[in-house]
Amino acid sequence: MRLFRSNPAERRLLLEGRMAGPMPWVIAIMMFLTVLAAASGLALGGAARMLSADLAGRLTIQLPEANPVSREAEKQAIIAGLGRLGVVEKVEPVSEEELAALLEPWLGEQGMEADLPIPALIDVTLRRATPADVADVRNAVRAVTPIARVDQHARWLAPLESLLRSLKWLAVALVLLMAAATATIVVLAARGALNTHRPVIEVMHLLGATDQQVAALFQRRIALDALMGGLAGLAAALAVMALVGQRMSGIGSELLGSAGLGLSDWALVLSLPLFGALLATIAARLTILFAIRRTL
Known part of the structure; x- marks a missing residue:
């Protein structure tokens, strides 16, 4: 030049x-x-x-049922119900080993050995992330048990995204x-x-x-x-x-x-x-x- x-x-x-x-x-x-x-x-x-993009369609379902037999039955019923929804892309229950790894830093090894009622977790991925799709998932979960909780990842991490x-x-x-x-x-x-x-x-x-x-x-x-x-x-x-x-x-x-x-x-x-x-x-x-x- x-x-x-x-x-x-x-x-x-x-x-x-x-x-x-x-x-x-x-x-x-x-x-x-x-x-x-x-x-x-x-x-x-x-x-x-x-x-x-990663968290827009991600949901987590918590089952705080104390009875392990009832908790497992409700978990399987929710998985089956969500599998029939066309808006759901993937349903993946969180294993007990993964839950233990998540809770061990907070409870320690002795706390994990105690007989604590740990809620069951189910990860759900939606094809889209519209409010109607989330509402369909909530209705399907409430049809099985009213005490289950559906959390949106994007909602909890919205302040971080804004930051x-x-x-x-x-x-x-x-x-x-x-x-x-x-x-x-x-x-x-x-x-x-x-x-x-x-x-x-x-x-x-x-x-x-x-x-x-x-x-x-x-x-x-x-x-x-x-x-x-x-x-x-x-x-x-x-x-x-x-x-x-x-x-x-x-x-x-x-x-x-x-x-x-x-x-x-x-x-x-x-x-x-x-x-x-x-x-x-x-x-x-x-x-x-x-x-x-x-x-x-």
Whole structure:
């Protein structure tokens, strides 16, 4: 691209593309924070969508019957009744071993050995998740026993989904703020470079250079500085993301495991330095043209 290329004469006039000065390092820090915020927002948005899709049609039926014989009979009757409903995709009773594994952290081994009336659980997956389908399941369960309880997973985890979406939009706001801050830094750097090289610009004008040619010279330097700083910030952010991803995978949480990036998300994250360089180029060109027309 001609935007990032310069001839030897231009390089002698303005030092560019060598991480000279504070601007590339400041942009690297801004890009580091921008990449982390963007990746977090994309990951949280994906986790919220996956959570909503996974739990939309999931129900759990609790049978608090104390008598084990009656509890087993009611469980089988409910399974048979739900199997006749066209809205139900899958009915899966939770085994006693799975219940024991779920309750052991709370009751301990001695509590599990005690003769406690543990309710039976049945997991139900609906083909859709309309209120009418849930009502059909509730009616089928109440026809067997009125004391059974039907819980919707999405209802209990709705606050968590709302939190994830709020954090996603917070990340979007942070990215926009970082972009605005980067543009402000570029404007200040462009004005500083213009003041520093004012005698050179006057000589160029005397030799017949136009405002657009002068602006192109400065914007190329700023674009290269922004691109190199952005790539440095991206590399640092990817290293941090790899470390965090390794720690998250070691936890073994399904929710944390779903907070990943897809191919389109990675494409957007990796293209952020290019977007930053284009933003810096536009901001530098407008700033320099406006300043030249006002002062020269």
